[in-house]
Amino acid sequence: xxxxxxxxxxxxxxxxxxxxxxxxxxxxxxxxxxxxxxxxxxxxxxxxxxxxxxxxxxxxxxxxxxxxxxxxxxxxxxxxxxxxxxxxxxxxxxxxxxxxxxxxxxxxxxxxxxxxxxxxxxxxxxxxxxxxxxxxxxxxxxxxxxxxxxxxxxxxxxxxxxxxxxxxxxxxxxxxxxxxxxxxxxxxxxxxxxxxxxxxxxxxxxxxxxxxxxxxxxxxxxxxxxxxxxxxxxxxxxxxxxxxxxxxx
Amino acid sequence: xxxxxxxxxxxxxxxxxxxxxxxxxxxxxxxxxxxxxxxxxxxxxxxxxxxxxxxxxxxxxxxxxxxxxxxxxxxxxxxxxxxxxxxxxxxxxxxxxxxxxxxxxxxxxxxxxxxxxxxxxxxxxxxxxxxxxxxxxxxxxxxxxxxxxxxxxxxxxxxxxxxxxxxxxxxxxxxxxxxxxxxxxxxxxxxxxxxxxxxxxxxxxxxxxxxxxxxxxxxxxxxxxxxxxxxxxxxxxxxxxxxxxxxxxxxxxxxxxxxxxxxxxxxxxxxxxxxxxxxxxxxxxxxxxxxxxxxxxxxxxxxxxxxxxxxxxxxxxxxxxxxxxxxxxxxxxxxxxxxxxxxxxxxxxxxxxxxxxxxxxxxxxxxxxxxx
Ligand SMILES: Nc1ncnc2c1ncn2[C@@H]1O[C@H](COP(=O)(O)OP(=O)(O)OP(=O)(O)O)[C@@H](O)[C@H]1O
Ligand SMILES: [Mg+2]
Numbered sequence: 001x002x003x004x005x006x007x008x009x010x011x012x013x014x015x016x017x018x019x020x021x022x023x024x025x026x027x028x029x030x031x032x033x034x035x036x037x038x039x040x041x042x043x044x045x046x047x048x049x050x051x052x053x054x055x056x057x058x059x060x061x062x063x064x065x066x067x068x069x070x071x072x073x074x075x076x077x078x079x080x081x082x083x084x085x086x087x088x089x090x091x092x093x094x095x096x097x098x099x100x101x102x103x104x105x106x107x108x109x110x111x112x113x114x115x116x117x118x119x120x121x122x123x124x125x126x127x128x129x130x131x132x133x134x135x136x137x138x139x140x141x142x143x144x145x146x147x148x149x150x151x152x153x154x155x156x157x158x159x160x161x162x163x164x165x166x167x168x169x170x171x172x173x174x175x176x177x178x179x180x181x182x183x184x185x186x187x188x189x190x191x192x193x194x195x196x197x198x199x200x201x202x203x204x205x206x207x208x209x210x211x212x213x214x215x216x217x218x219x220x221x222x223x224x225x226x227x228x229x230x231x232x233x234x235x236x237x238x239x240x241x242x243x244x245x246x247x248x249x
Numbered sequence: 250x251x252x253x254x255x256x257x258x259x260x261x262x263x264x265x266x267x268x269x270x271x272x273x274x275x276x277x278x279x280x281x282x283x284x285x286x287x288x289x290x291x292x293x294x295x296x297x298x299x300x301x302x303x304x305x306x307x308x309x310x311x312x313x314x315x316x317x318x319x320x321x322x323x324x325x326x327x328x329x330x331x332x333x334x335x336x337x338x339x340x341x342x343x344x345x346x347x348x349x350x351x352x353x354x355x356x357x358x359x360x361x362x363x364x365x366x367x368x369x370x371x372x373x374x375x376x377x378x379x380x381x382x383x384x385x386x387x388x389x390x391x392x393x394x395x396x397x398x399x400x401x402x403x404x405x406x407x408x409x410x411x412x413x414x415x416x417x418x419x420x421x422x423x424x425x426x427x428x429x430x431x432x433x434x435x436x437x438x439x440x441x442x443x444x445x446x447x448x449x450x451x452x453x454x455x456x457x458x459x460x461x462x463x464x465x466x467x468x469x470x471x472x473x474x475x476x477x478x479x480x481x482x483x484x485x486x487x488x489x490x491x492x493x494x495x496x497x498x499x500x501x502x503x504x505x506x507x508x509x510x511x512x513x514x515x516x517x518x519x520x521x522x523x524x525x526x527x528x529x530x531x532x533x534x535x536x537x538x539x540x541x542x543x544x545x546x547x548x549x550x551x552x553x554x555x556x557x558x559x560x561x562x563x564x565x566x567x568x569x570x571x572x573x574x575x576x577x578x579x580x581x582x583x584x585x586x587x588x589x590x591x592x593x594x595x596x597x598x599x600x601x602x603x604x605x606x607x608x609x610x611x612x613x614x615x616x617x618x619x620x621x
Contacts (some may be wrong), residue, residue: 075596092611103603104597107598
């Protein structure tokens, strides 16, 4: 059981190629990290896996526990267990957080079945408390007027409610204050399980100090150019990405 | 005229006088109808309202519809409500003088049938909204009068139900005294067949706060003429509308925010979600009279287009004849935001439900602002 990406090529629709042959395998239960310079294609990779309409897959495949991701619609991929915590979570005016979460949970129930309101609110409130979120956020429109860090927490809240098998966290640490970073990391760590994997995209060691990844990949110009252990994180923290440019020459 | 037996001379005299007044009033509304022009396409106010189809059918139904008239009125029998009667001369005059935006002739037709509806003199704060309802399967022409006394806070909810092929022609006169606060929520719905509704509203704000919201669902054709007149400094007038328009729906909204007095604010936010080949027209006007200085008046019309076959005509207008006035108007129409949709889909919400959530969320802005 794993998420297997083979020779993935993708481009902006009718535009420039961004992913140039990505190969990546994330077995169930593992935490992988992706690091890489700005613009190397990290967010694009995560959005392509979820089926964002801006991008077009031109070659390659992605399988989640044997299921062909690219044959599924965006919502099907989510219900099958894929989750993306966005680098820039979107504001959805007028739709309350509670209604949004309830719709997402209802979509996972058999046709015609309703989410039990009492246990739903209990669970939602409990998880919000765990993430240090004000209960008032249930009645607020999704991410509307939220601070940067509040948006990130809200995405993590959604992850906790939806219990995905494969969760991608795209720079969840950026915008979080030091306390929030610890709280969110604890939340993620509490969810680590043999039946769940994480792909953590970040620029900073401090997040990976909390969420110790099993494997670290370096993405550069749309390709995975290095795969290593935690020592890679220390190396990048100290030396940056210059080694990629010199090895190119 | 038949006088009941045992009637005193005074009573008989009063009755005869009332009947004479009624006849005079009927004559007056006939004269008004004969003078007025039936809606037609050359009339600027009916340019997008499809008068050749709707207004004429409409007039026919109300002209000879007497026998087929079906009317169901219900209310929560609150002490504030009394039934309107055909011989209430003052209210008939009030209705006669209502400003319309192109529909004088239709209003005159409505006046001929004057006598259905409710009168609300609200002299104490209401704990719960006062609810009124009108419904028909053929033709109904209810009038509602709402008067709020100084300093009183009240909420009113009015429902118009156009069942099957029912037509409703409604008028609503609202007077808000100094320091009063009123919220009026108007809900008009049909069960999808061919319901049509026309609502003429006149708000007179004498220094209070008033918020007015209209919502339409499941109707074929709706025309709304709303004139808010601001007579005193310190008045706050808010007009909202939130509508979901499906296949074949035609919504034709006309508004005027008239600032007779300075130092007052008015704000309008009309939002529509259009699907299928729906058409929405918004023609709004802000008028600031000479001398009505220090006026704040805003107007905004926003449309979410779920279909490429839907049409929006948005015609905002300003006429400012005073100084130190802050006014703005704007309109925007666009498709659903791709990023919002993707966000919902990425959480597993299916496309149809995601569309509904975003559309409801879009309209919610107006509803939440109305709630305040
Ligand atoms: N929809 C798009 N339209 C045009 N260009 C795009 C689009 N999406 C991504 N790109 C381009 O593709 C490249 C990779 O972008 P991406 O957002 O994946 O980078 P990233 O690795 O996540 O960077 P960062 O670390 O700054 O978040 C960038 O040059 C970006 O400008
Ligand atoms: Mg990125």
